[in-house]
Amino acid sequence: xxxxxxxxxxxxxxxxxxxxxxxxxxxxxxxxxxxxxxxxxxxxxxxxxxxxxxxxxxxxxxxxxxxxxxxxxxxxxxxxxxxxxxxxxxxxxxxxxxxxxxxxxxxxxxxxxxxxxxxxxxxxxxxxxxxxxxxxxxxxxxxxxxxxxxxxxxxxxxxxxxxxxxxxxxxxxxxxxxxxxxxxxxxxxxxxxxxxxxxxxxxxxxxxxxxxxxxxxxxxxxxxxxxxxxxxxxxxxxxxxxxxxxxxxxxxxxxxxxx
Amino acid sequence: xxxxxxxxxxxxxxxxxxxxxxxxxxxxxxxxxxxxxxxxxxxxxxxxxxxxxxxxxxxxxxxxxxxxxxxxxxxxxxxxxxxxxxxxxxxxxxxxxxxxxxxxxxxxxxxxxxxxxxxxxxxxxxxxxxxxxxxxxxxxxxxxxxxxxxxxxxxxxxxxxxxxxxxxxxxxxxxxxxxxxxxxxxxxxxxxxxxxxxxxxxxxxxxxxxxxxxxxxxxxxxxxxxxxxxxxxxxxxxxxxxxxxxxxxxxxxxxxxxx
DNA sequence: ACCTGAACACCGTTCAAGT
DNA sequence: ACCTGAACACCGTTCAAGT
Numbered sequence: 001x002x003x004x005x006x007x008x009x010x011x012x013x014x015x016x017x018x019x020x021x022x023x024x025x026x027x028x029x030x031x032x033x034x035x036x037x038x039x040x041x042x043x044x045x046x047x048x049x050x051x052x053x054x055x056x057x058x059x060x061x062x063x064x065x066x067x068x069x070x071x072x073x074x075x076x077x078x079x080x081x082x083x084x085x086x087x088x089x090x091x092x093x094x095x096x097x098x099x100x101x102x103x104x105x106x107x108x109x110x111x112x113x114x115x116x117x118x119x120x121x122x123x124x125x126x127x128x129x130x131x132x133x134x135x136x137x138x139x140x141x142x143x144x145x146x147x148x149x150x151x152x153x154x155x156x157x158x159x160x161x162x163x164x165x166x167x168x169x170x171x172x173x174x175x176x177x178x179x180x181x182x183x184x185x186x187x188x189x190x191x192x193x194x195x196x197x198x199x200x201x202x203x204x205x206x207x208x209x210x211x212x213x214x215x216x217x218x219x220x221x222x223x224x225x226x227x228x229x230x231x232x233x234x235x236x237x238x239x240x241x242x243x244x245x246x247x248x249x250x251x252x253x254x255x256x257x258x259x
Numbered sequence: 260x261x262x263x264x265x266x267x268x269x270x271x272x273x274x275x276x277x278x279x280x281x282x283x284x285x286x287x288x289x290x291x292x293x294x295x296x297x298x299x300x301x302x303x304x305x306x307x308x309x310x311x312x313x314x315x316x317x318x319x320x321x322x323x324x325x326x327x328x329x330x331x332x333x334x335x336x337x338x339x340x341x342x343x344x345x346x347x348x349x350x351x352x353x354x355x356x357x358x359x360x361x362x363x364x365x366x367x368x369x370x371x372x373x374x375x376x377x378x379x380x381x382x383x384x385x386x387x388x389x390x391x392x393x394x395x396x397x398x399x400x401x402x403x404x405x406x407x408x409x410x411x412x413x414x415x416x417x418x419x420x421x422x423x424x425x426x427x428x429x430x431x432x433x434x435x436x437x438x439x440x441x442x443x444x445x446x447x448x449x450x451x452x453x454x455x456x457x458x459x460x461x462x463x464x465x466x467x468x469x470x471x472x473x474x475x476x477x478x479x480x481x482x483x484x485x486x487x488x489x490x491x492x493x494x495x496x497x498x499x500x501x502x503x504x505x506x507x508x509x510x511x512x513x514x515x516x517x518x
Numbered sequence: 519a520c521c522t523g524a525a526c527a528c529c530g531t532t533c534a535a536g537t
Numbered sequence: 538a539c540c541t542g543a544a545c546a547c548c549g550t551t552c553a554a555g556t
Contacts, residue, residue: 057549067522069551078549129385132435132450139462147464160468165484169424172431176391191391203398205406209419225424231494232487316530326541328532337530 034066036074040084047085047123086127087135093117094140103152104230110145111170111226118174125175142167154237162233169229173222293325295333299343306344306382345386346394352376353399362411363489369404370429370485377433384434401426413496421492428488432481 042063046055057068057078064071075081093114100106118125132138142163149159195203195210301322305314316327316337323330334340352373359365377384391397401422408418454462454469 056547058547068549069522070520072550073521126385126388129388129434130436134450134453139457139465143462143465146468150464150467156468156471159464161480161483162487164480165428165487168431168435168484169428170431171435172427172429175388175430175434176427177389191393194393198398203402205409205418206398206402208409209405209415212415221420221423224420225427225488228421228424228488228491228495229484231491232489235490235494236487315528317528327530328541329539331531332540 034064034070034074036084038064039071039074039081040088043081044085044088044124048121051123052126082127083131083135085124086131086133087137089117089121089124089127090114090133090135090141091137092120094137100148103148104234106148107145107166107230107233108226110141110148111166114141114167114170115174115222118170119177122177125177128171128175149233152237153241154233155240158236158240165229166226169225173218173225177218293323293329293333295343297323298330298333298340299347302340303344303347303383307380310382311385341386342390342394344383345390345392346396348376348380348383348386349373349392349394349400350396351379353396359407362407363493365407366404366425366489366492367485369400369407370425373400373426373429374433374481377429378436381436384436387430387434408492411496412500413492414499417495417499424488425485428484432477432484436477 039060043055043060046060046063057071060081061068061071093116100109118128145163145166146159149162150156154162192210195206198207198210200207298319302314302319305319305322316330319340320327320330352375359368377387404422404425405418408421409415413421451469454465457466457469459466
């Protein structure tokens with residue numbers, strides 16, 4: 001199956017038709033054939049267990065008992081492999097399809113699921129830089145998120161912006177996970193200790209808050225920030241429903257004429 | 260000046276004493292000496308103008324009329340150079356010290372300044388991944404941001420979390436700037452067109468909102484999301500002042516006992 | 519027809535050898 | 538004392554040559 005694409009990896013067209021590419025059934029005994037599926041799987045294992053630096057085309061090929069040139073018969077570049085990994089990880093964030101009592105709960109659960117999944121694959125986080133994910137799983141997540149907000153009564157423009165705000169907030173948080181190699185329990189204590197150690201005259205505010213917050217973790221900060229956004233959305237929804245205007249939006253200028 | 264550090268780049272200690280490291284005055288005519296300052300400057304020029312891939316130690320050395328080994332006499336690794344660039348960019352986000360009427364205005368202005376600065380150096384954005392910036396300029400920004408919130412009446416824990424929420428939101432947005440090489444005016448139209456082109460039966464919500472938002476830009480989405488967070492903070496501040504409790508926090512569990 | 523060893527043009531980093 | 542050419546151990550990608 002040589003599906004070397006004419007489209008650059010990450011481009012919308014590139015994903016089309018790749019949703020499910022099941023490998024042909026392993027014929028008889030012996031090593032299964034190298035295929036897109038096995039390549040992505042092996043690459044993800046290397047990335048998760050040995051880090052981004054360890055994921056090289058040579059290493060990947062040797063793990064698969066093959067050679068780099070063979071890899072390039074299934075994949076057009078290393079970046080394409082990375083894009084596949086990114087979307088696959090997004091796929092892991094899928095929620096069980098339970099019903100939520102409120103749209104707030106649904107938003108929280110969705111954001112949390114994405115955040116948790118990302119932090120479970122810390123070595124893959126850099127893959128989410130500079131490319132807003134647009135693979136099949138990213139699309140599914142976006143669809144479900146916007147649908148929740150529409151169902152809650154948000155006007156369409158509101159729903160889109162609300163989803164984007166939450167998604168980018170989650171990525172922003174996940175991306176700066178301070179993953180020191182020494183994964184000791186007091187992990188985020190390092191940064192906090194640093195803040196506390198600063199000169200309290202040049203950094204009065206920083207040292208004040210650092211002293212007062214001994215038990216705060218980055219996960220708790222995430223929950224707090226997420227709460228702020230949802231509160232903001234709640235506010236906006238109330239305003240929308242009261243005035244019944246089409247698009248209030250907190251002092252943002254909206255509504256250019258369609259081209 | 261050989262200040263090869265025993266501390267790993269990015270570690271708090273590594274930054275200490277590096278705030279201002281002015282080069283010794285250029286002695287007489289001829290090429291100025293290679294020094295930390297010139298290295299960072301040249302590296303930043305290469306990064307901004309030619310991209311991250313073009314920034315190699317060899318290329319940097321030849322631009323400076325030197326050799327790679329000489330570079331390593333002023334710097335312990337390429338990562339150290341990158342960390343310096345990241346902090347220098349943060350330094351560009353400094354606001355003019357004008358007085359703001361409200362803390363909301365101040366927050367907005369600060370977040371906008373950081374966002375704008377980051378988008379002005381798109382090639383440098385990946386530098387902000389996996390390391391929460393802790394250089395002198397990052398510290399200054401944090402100090403000023405938290406000070407604003409404290410002055411507004413937020414309890415310390417609140418101020419710290421609020422600042423973190425805004426900072427990570429900004430990074431999350433900046434990090435996914437869809438910088439197609441073809442920087443045409445309808446830049447973010449590509450992704451939107453893609454959403455619009457999807458099958459409206461499998462992606463009803465996505466296509467609905469894509470059709471309705473012709474003029475939206477990523478900058479406008481940024482403003483909207485920022486507004487949500489500030490609204491949330493406003494809410495929280497009101498609650499705090501009314502009840503005068505120490506730490507309300509939107510349903511986040513806070514306040515572990517200090518160790 | 520399918521696969522691969524070896525090459526090409528690079529990396530970051532180090533060090534023996536020069537002046 | 539300071540600097541550097543050349544080396545070391547890698548990269549991603551390609552292609553002539555094998556079976």
